[in-house]
Amino acid sequence: AQTVTQSQPEMSVQEAETVTLSCTYDTSENNYYLFWYKQPPSRQMILVIRQEAYKQQNATENRFSVNFQKAAKSFSLKISDSQLGDTAMYFCAFMKHVFLGGTSYGKLTFGQGTILTVHP
Amino acid sequence: EAEVAQSPRYKITEKSQAVAFWCDPISGHATLYWYRQILGQGPELLVQFQDESVVDDSQLPKDRFSAERLKGVDSTLKIQPAELGDSAMYLCASSLRGRGMNTEAFFGQGTRLTVV
Numbered sequence: 001a002q003t004v005t006q007s008q009p010e011m012s013v014q015e016a017e018t019v020t021l022s023c024t025y026d027t028s029e030n031n032y033y034l035f036w037y038k039q040p041p042s043r044q045m046i047l048v049i050r051q052e053a054y055k056q057q058n059a060t061e062n063r064f065s066v067n068f069q070k071a072a073k074s075f076s077l078k079i080s081d082s083q084l085g086d087t088a089m090y091f092c093a094f095m096k097h098v099f100l101g102g103t104s105y106g107k108l109t110f111g112q113g114t115i116l117t118v119h120p
Numbered sequence: 121e122a123e124v125a126q127s128p129r130y131k132i133t134e135k136s137q138a139v140a141f142w143c144d145p146i147s148g149h150a151t152l153y154w155y156r157q158i159l160g161q162g163p164e165l166l167v168q169f170q171d172e173s174v175v176d177d178s179q180l181p182k183d184r185f186s187a188e189r190l191k192g193v194d195s196t197l198k199i200q201p202a203e204l205g206d207s208a209m210y211l212c213a214s215s216l217r218g219r220g221m222n223t224e225a226f227f228g229q230g231t232r233l234t235v236v
Contacts, residue, residue, distance in 0.1 A: 004162075006162075033223050035224075037227075043229070044227050044228060044230065045163075045211070046227070047225075047226075050223070050224065091162055091163070095223055098175070098176075100175060103170060105151055105168065105217075106151065106215065106223050106225075107168070108153065108213075108225055110155075110162040110163045110164075112161055113160075113162050115160075
């Protein structure tokens with residue numbers, strides 16, 4: 001079974017500073033997908049950034065970037081120029097494709113989350 | 121913009137009562153997930169559908185929980201009887217069939233269940 005570990009229960013950062021959230025995972029798969037999701041207080045979960053394991057280049061989305069180390073099974077999220085609206089719980093997630101009866105589907109597993117607070 | 125719809129948003133029920141949650145995924149999404157999220161923790165998969173078929177219900181407490189997606193569109197998750205430990209957020213998510221860019225799961229706003 002795949003496991004996703006986020007070792008930082010809580011992080012805080014000053015507005016406009018940079019913060020890095022850590023994530024490690026355990027899998028024997030070679031092809032998979034990794035995600036960072038954001039869950040603001042009392043609001044729905046949204047995708048922040050995605051990485052496909054076969055791509056060596058780290059994904060970036062505006063102020064968000066990842067450091068994907070496949071051999072180390074590490075997938076950290078860097079938030080640059082932090083904004084107050086970045087305050088949320090962040091989840092690292094792993095997806096592998098499972099083949100069953102002639103079809104395939106994605107199995108999505110989440111870490112325990114990191115609460116990020118951005119201070120003015 | 122297409123969204124995953126869930127209802128109700130909040131539900132308070134007494135233990136031993138039955139409770140049901142409804143989810144309408146984004147149109148055309150073949151995969152539907154039901155997750156349970158205890159406050160301050162990560163979502164835990166309860167059941168996953170591919171079209172109308174259950175493909176993973178290994179973590180679903182089958183003695184009290186049931187889920188269906190009869191026409192491969194909307195889905196209902198039921199708990200009977202509810203227990204105090206069932207208090208949590210129940211999240212529904214959906215995604216397209218396939219790989220690559222189709223792997224993104226879109227989430228609804230969730231149903232917050234409180235069992236008293």
